[in-house]
Amino acid sequence: MELTVYGARGSYPIARRDQVRYGGNTTCLHFRTRSGQDLILDGGTGIRVLGNEMMQREYAEGQGEAYILVGHTHWDHIMGFPFFEPFYREGNRFVVVSAGQAGVHIRDILSGQQAVLHFPVSFEHLQAHREYLQFKPGDHLTLGEFRLETVQLNHPGMTVGYRVEADDGVVTVYTDTARVREVRLGDGMGGLEPDAGFSRGYLEQLAHCARGADVLVYDTNYLEHEILGWYHFGHSTVEDALEIARMAQVNRLVLFHHDPEHSDTVVEEKLALARDLSRGEPLTVEAAAEGWRLVVGPDAGSQKGAKP
Numbered sequence: 118m119e120l121t122v123y124g125a126r127g128s129y130p131i132a133r134r135d136q137v138r139y140g141g142n143t144t145c146l147h148f149r150t151r152s153g154q155d156l157i158l159d160g161g162t163g164i165r166v167l168g169n170e171m172m173q174r175e176y177a178e179g180q181g182e183a184y185i186l187v188g189h190t191h192w193d194h195i196m197g198f199p200f201f202e203p204f205y206r207e208g209n210r211f212v213v214v215s216a217g218q219a220g221v222h223i224r225d226i227l228s229g230q231q232a233v234l235h236f237p238v239s240f241e242h243l244q245a246h247r248e249y250l251q252f253k254p255g256d257h258l259t260l261g262e263f264r265l266e267t268v269q270l271n272h273p274g275m276t277v278g279y280r281v282e283a284d285d286g287v288v289t290v291y292t293d294t295a296r297v298r299e300v301r302l303g304d305g306m307g308g309l310e311p312d313a314g315f316s317r318g319y320l321e322q323l324a325h326c327a328r329g330a331d332v333l334v335y336d337t338n339y340l341e342h343e344i345l346g347w348y349h350f351g352h353s354t355v356e357d358a359l360e361i362a363r364m365a366q367v368n369r370l371v372l373f374h375h376d377p378e379h380s381d382t383v384v385e386e387k388l389a390l391a392r393d394l395s396r397g398e399p400l401t402v403e404a405a406a407e408g409w410r411l412v413v414g415p416d417a418g419s420q421k422g423a424k425p
């Protein structure tokens with residue numbers, strides 16, 4: 118299975134000279150199996166570039182099929198959908214897979230984003246065929262060759278993390294999640310106050326869903342001095358990511374959801390810190406960069422594409 122990063126930024130897209138290395142588009146990851154099945158995770162602005170590449174393939178003829186996972190519906194994770202070219206080609210087929218938000222179906226959320234006052238083409242008028250699969254966190258899903266486990270993340274509203282398995286490779290992705298020892302966010306997390314018992318159980322759930330994964334992609338939006346007083350914003354640091362990587366015994370950690378105001382230099386500081394803190398451990402740490410493609414699982418030896 119191949120995993121390609123099309124957007125690694127959180128919160129909002131940004132284009133600055135000092136951010137070219139890691140890129141400024143918001144979250145979008147693309148999984149592809151050996152046989153060519155496509156699974157997209159999140160429709161941040163990175164999905165625009167992915168869509169353009171898909172239009173070099175069968176999607177241009179209206180013969181493409183893909184699964185689209187929407188981890189949660191904050192703007193940085195859905196704002197690229199109106200600019201996703203394969204949606205505008207009749208014959209393409211998509212299954213949108215999401216837990217939605219309390220009482221609101223994902224279809225209505227995406228449709229609301231393209232209300233006439235915001236965008237000239239309504240979601241209902243997109244030519245591609247769309248169907249929906251709604252699930253609850255904790256559910257196991259089979260999407261073609263992809264097998265998924267799901268877990269609720271510690272983030273406002275309903276946010277889902279995924280374990281994605283295909284071609285004997287495993288990737289777990291936690292795009293947005295807060296430090297549970299400081300704050301409990303999200304539907305059903307039982308209020309804002311820290312709770313040691315809850316925290317332990319919750320961290321074990323996160324670790325379980327990432328157990329032995331080839332790759333763990335984790336929200337490391339903040340540096341430690343930045344997260345103080347901002348726990349309720351719903352994000353984590355390198356220290357939090359390392360804790361789960363160790364509990365889950367993964368050997369490859371990818372830092373993700375970079376703060377939009379972080380320059381390449383700051384992202385590299387974060388990376389150096391993670392490598393420092395895990396020195397001597399069987400763990401490789403990298404920072405997600407736009408255009409980076411990695412091969413996961415037994416095919417990893419045939420790695421092509423390099424980190425830009």
Ligand SMILES: [Zn+2]
Binds near residue numbers: 193194292293374
């Ligand atoms: Zn986000």
Ligand SMILES: [Zn+2]
Binds near residue numbers: 272351
């Ligand atoms: Zn969010």
